Amino acid sequence: MTTLRIAGGRVLHPDLSVSEADVLVDQDSGEILDVGDVAEGDERLDAEESLVMPGLVNAHCHAAMTLLRGYADDKPLDAWLQEDIWPAEGELTEGDVRAGAELALVEMIRSGTTAFADMYFHVPEIAEAVEAAGVRARLGHGVVTVGKDEGEAYRDNDESIEIARELDGAAGGRIKTAYMPHSLTTVGEEYLREFVGKAREHDVPVHFHANETTDEVEPIVSERGERPLEYADDLGMVTEADFLAHGVHTDETEHELLAERGASVVHCPASNMKLASGMAPVQEMREAGVNVALGTDGAASNNDLDLFDELRDAAMLGKLAAADAAAVPAEAAVEMATAGGARALGFDSGRIEAGANADLAVVDFSAPHLTPVHDYVSHLAYAATGGDVRHTVCDGEVLMRDRELQTLDEAAIREHAESRAAAVAERAE
Numbered sequence: 001m002t003t004l005r006i007a008g009g010r011v012l013h014p015d016l017s018v019s020e021a022d023v024l025v026d027q028d029s030g031e032i033l034d035v036g037d038v039a040e041g042d043e044r045l046d047a048e049e050s051l052v053m054p055g056l057v058n059a060h061c062h063a064a065m066t067l068l069r070g071y072a073d074d075k076p077l078d079a080w081l082q083e084d085i086w087p088a089e090g091e092l093t094e095g096d097v098r099a100g101a102e103l104a105l106v107e108m109i110r111s112g113t114t115a116f117a118d119m120y121f122h123v124p125e126i127a128e129a130v131e132a133a134g135v136r137a138r139l140g141h142g143v144v145t146v147g148k149d150e151g152e153a154y155r156d157n158d159e160s161i162e163i164a165r166e167l168d169g170a171a172g173g174r175i176k177t178a179y180m181p182h183s184l185t186t187v188g189e190e191y192l193r194e195f196v197g198k199a200r201e202h203d204v205p206v207h208f209h210a211n212e213t214t215d216e217v218e219p220i221v222s223e224r225g226e227r228p229l230e231y232a233d234d235l236g237m238v239t240e241a242d243f244l245a246h247g248v249h250t251d252e253t254e255h256e257l258l259a260e261r262g263a264s265v266v267h268c269p270a271s272n273m274k275l276a277s278g279m280a281p282v283q284e285m286r287e288a289g290v291n292v293a294l295g296t297d298g299a300a301s302n303n304d305l306d307l308f309d310e311l312r313d314a315a316m317l318g319k320l321a322a323a324d325a326a327a328v329p330a331e332a333a334v335e336m337a338t339a340g341g342a343r344a345l346g347f348d349s350g351r352i353e354a355g356a357n358a359d360l361a362v363v364d365f366s367a368p369h370l371t372p373v374h375d376y377v378s379h380l381a382y383a384a385t386g387g388d389v390r391h392t393v394c395d396g397e398v399l400m401r402d403r404e405l406q407t408l409d410e411a412a413i414r415e416h417a418e419s420r421a422a423a424v425a426e427r428a429e
């Protein structure tokens with residue numbers, strides 16, 4: 001057994017209390033062995049003046065969209081997707097998706113994210129990038145059937161199921177999968193009925209966009225006379241294993257349904273503000289007992305993958321939505337970005353405790369904007385940024401040490417992404 005001791009700092013415990021403690025990690029099993037006054041390790045990671053926290057979980061992303069960062073801004077969802085994003089994505093090759101995913105992984109590791117969920121295409125390329133980077137991920141092929149003939153629509157759904165079957169458990173178990181229909185309005189009912197059943201046969205969860213804009217909710221309500229998530233529930237897509245992105249325009253009935261079924265909602269505050277989709281009722285959902293996680297969504301609607309921004313945005317927007325400064329307090333935001341995200345994705349991470357996955361971020365508290373420290377959790381939610389992360393550890397492996405990436409060649413990845421993105425933009429013109 002090879003062990004790693006993260007020493008000399010403070011630890012954020014599962015109840016969000018903070019105390020001086022070291023963390024001992026088994027690098028072979030990738031699990032936390034002990035927290036507190038721990039034994040010596042074979043290797044040491046310095047945590048002086050720092051806080052060891054669970055690695056952040058980005059529970060909804062389209063990682064390769066880093067190539068489209070700043071490509072089209074300042075438009076509502078529908079026009080943004082149809083006029084700019086989908087035409088550009090039509091030009092993305094396997095190599096482009098690989099390059100974009102690698103850039104995303106650099107950003108995520110730099111800002112302390114150790115697990116993410118991703119809906120995209122050319123998923124085997126994304127999986128290879130994840131395997132090399134060393135993080136944890138739940139990956140899936142996004143399905144759209146509107147505007148496609150039956151044959152094409154079937155192929156797209158089949159591919160999503162096949163990818164989910166083939167890649168589940170890859171990278172030594174760090175990669176898990178899901179069937180990922182894009183949304184309740186972009187995938188036809190007949191396909192959802194058939195393929196959600198197939199996902200169940202293969203024991204993979206379902207991940208989709210839901211209730212993101214009023215334009216998406218209204219047609220379902222008027223055509224079916226029921227709320228979108230009641231429709232999704234009829235289709236069997238709201239089980240404990242399932243997680244949906246956004247949930248902006250959800251009502252009390254839907255919150256009760258989500259809480260009862262145990263399905264998770266991934267709140268994406270920056271994307272919701274940028275596309276003016278609306279304010280998700282996060283405080284109400286949490287009070288109803290819904291598990292809420294945080295996501296950045298793609299870099300083209302955010303425009304970065306720094307989850308510390310989401311922590312702050314979630315706390316701020318949650319107050320505005322509830323017209324109550326006590327809504328979505330710092331603790332809630334931190335919980336959503338860690339334990340809530342891990343639960344949504346089905347990983348035993350998001351808590352620093354013996355037996356959990358050793359997925360950790362070590363945040364440097366010596367910066368002026370983090371001085372003084374009255375309350376560590378407050379700083380994580382309101383003052384820290386991804387740039388404050390010193391070390392990132394996933395599955396017991398050090399992915400970043402003193403702000404230097406250990407598994408990825410950052411300069412080469414940046415250069416490659418830059419030239420790939422320029423070529424995509426040119427082809428899409």
Ligand SMILES: N[C@@H](CCSC[C@H]1O[C@@H](n2cnc3c(=O)[nH]cnc32)[C@H](O)[C@@H]1O)C(=O)O
Nearest residue numbers: 062085119120121142143144182209297298
């Ligand atoms: N476009 C592919 C499959 C969809 S992958 C997931 C899709 O979600 C899109 N996407 C990114 N952000 C959002 C969002 O906020 N709402 C809805 N879709 C989004 C993204 O651009 C990507 O096309 C096809 O036609 O078969």
Ligand SMILES: [Zn+2]
Nearest residue numbers: 209245297298
């Ligand atoms: Zn999305």
